[in-house]
Amino acid sequence: MIHFPAQRRGPLSALSLRLAAALGLVLLTVLVVYLDRDGYRDVDENGLTLLDCAYYAVVTLSTTGYGDITPFAQSARLVNVLFITPARVLFLIILVGTTLEVLTEQYRTGRRLSRWRRTVKDHVIICGYGTKGRSAVSALLENGLDRSRIVVVERSGAALRQATSAGLVAIEGSATRSAVLEQAHVRTAKSVIIATDSDDASVLVALTVRQLTAGQVRIIAAVREAENAPLLKQSGAHHVIVSSATAGRLLGLSTSAPPLIDVVEDLLTPGQGMALAMRSAERDEVGRSPRELQALVIALVRRGKVVALNDRAGAVIETGDMLVHVRDDRPPSTTTAP
Secondary structure (H helix, E strand, C coil): CEECCCCCCCHHHHHHHHHHHHHHHHHHHHHHHHHCHHHEEECCCCCCCHHHHHHHHHHHHCCCCCCCEEECCHHHHHHHHHHHHHHHHHHHHHHHHHHHHHHHHHHHHHHHHHHHHHHCCCCEEEECCCHHHHHHHHHHHHCCCCHHHEEEEECCHHHHHHHHHCCCEEEECCCCCHHHHHHCCHHHCCEEEECCCCHHHHHHHHHHHHHHHCCCCEEEEEECCHHHHHHHHHCCCCEEEEHHHHHHHHHHHHHHCHHHHHHHHHHHCCCCCEEEEEEECCHHHCCCCHHHCCCEEEEEEECCEEEECCCHHHCCCCCCCEEEEEEECCCHHHHCCC
16 A cells, blocks of 8 residues: 655544534534523424434434424524524535545545656665664755655554655555565666665565566665675675674774764764765866865765775776765854854
């Protein structure tokens, strides 16, 4: 099942509000009739009880009108003209409006689904919307990727609600199933990020994606244990990030070189000061040394491979190179000198 970001109040919420309004209108009508019960008589010329007033209100507002209870006093007839009749019209509007709103919402959802299926292309699929998945989405958005080009695949209902609340399209189901990935249009995706909670599931997802896409879609996966990284690469993952090993190295750095941890956290935390970025080399930069540029370049990406600046190949920028640099990621108000 495909879940779209909520743009307005859901049909269930609208239905609940309308039912509450209809019930409130019925209760108000019962109260008005009960207060003026001396002006009404039933077919036996008897007065009205509270139950009779409720019965009269319901059959009148629903336009059933059996005629077994009628207003005979002038005051009761005036109340019918000024209150009961407008209340009947309002009651019908509430009921019909609820039906129309539900049908309209279903039609709108169908239109959105059809339009999304026609236009979705070069998107990023996030398999798993836990801590790693949410962080991956945040990084993608920080780098300028539009929310409409991110699709989340998740089984948990709570995680699905979080994804749609964040403005993302979410597919309900397991990413290990081909049918679910087909719903996410994996064949036309730009890349697939595997951020599941278990290494076993990550391997299965990578195998399924590779089978469906014939290796044409880039697969980036995270694993907990380093021993599972080679297996994931054999399963089709182009890049594998070992979360436990990375956390362990950071823990070691925090003991031996505490300031380095602050630098790493600054690079990984958006809006704190520094951030890693990548851009294409400009024409006037070709042939120059990366160290001569105003931007702090720390590496080059040439034909898909990272070239360190201390290598001979990285001494000069070539046409088509990508520059990995450190940018100032502070808000404009803090970067401007007083």
